[in-house]
Amino acid sequence: MTNSRRCIAIVVAAGRGTRAGGPVPKQYRLIGGQSVLRQTLQLFAAHPEVSGVLTVIHKDDSDLFAEAAADLPKMLAPVAGGATRQDSVRAGLHALAAQSPCSVLVHDAARPFASPALISRAIAATARYDAAIPVLPVTDTIKTVGERGAVAETLDRAALRTVQTPQAFDLEALSLAHDAAAAAGIVNLTDDAAVMEWAGHSVATFEGETTNVKLTSAEDLARAAREAAGGGLASLPDVRMGTGFDVHAFAPGDHVMLGGVAIPHAFALAGHSDADVGLHALTDAVLGALGDGDIGAHFPPSDPQWKGASSDRFLAHAVGLVAARGGRVAHLDLTLICEAPKVGPHREAIRAQVAGIAGVPVGRVSVKATTTEKLGFTGRREGIAAMASATIRLPFTEDDA
Known part of the structure; x- marks a missing residue:
């Protein structure tokens, strides 16, 4: 298997979410002004290595x-x-049958806080394994309890792991395993890894994320709403800000990439990658806040693998570095400087795309546009410039003392 194959995400959103209460299923409840499901879909739709997103709904x-x-x-x-969940995933797999050979990620709609870096790890796992799942070590003591509530046994937590999504599979292998389980009347397996285990497959593991929680109860949704409002950021006391600036000249073409959105135009932008001046500036801003070099140091233009590359992956990489240090992006601010094309009609699409790449609510992304009153190279319509700032929050470490 190689990771050059297409990868499609299946988002399972057919449940009723009765434990969360409310007038609509929990995946459609609003957090930070957006539904849980939309935030989940944005993560996969914005990821440069995901080819398509299939949602299984009621x-x-x-x-x-x-x-x-x-x-x-x-x-x-x-x-x-x-x-059942098994039935829902199986329906999604059958809808993708014509896509094989393909890798597939299966993710719970109620996990909107997965990071782009976690999705990248899941996709990387499909290059080596038919089945792989994100896990975390168990930190609490785990006991089994008998019928009368008395402790029966204390388990060795060294070998125990909690399991998350997205879970990563070979499409054909997972589809065959689901069909075999259904034919055998096996209907109560709790995740797709269990289906593969039942079918005799080995399931590998990769590192999960403590922030990749599943929203199950009303309390979970309330906590997530407080987090979206900024309460969770308060636990990260090291506030840092970085800036970025980038310029690309016009070249022959019929569209420009700005903030991950293809905008029709009489020219394209010249560059080694897709020349997305907005995402490049944002990437440098995040790296600047981290004090971790610039985009050229991480993705040198001399490296042929980045020729024509989608700039989504540059920003996702920078945001992943923030997450790897236990931090979060708090706000992104992008200003595009050009006479044309007009940015206003595409502003909200750019905000949504950037929010999806960075894994933040759209309310934490600002996109503005201005001109230079026909002065300078942008005024002469020779290219586009972009300025960006990024605010991140990190935990304090001994190195900060």
């Missing part, structure tokens, strides 16, 4: 889904789920 939720997925790229037509 048959009664078509209108809710349409609102959650509006204007997002890479979205495939949704599929109606079944009575």
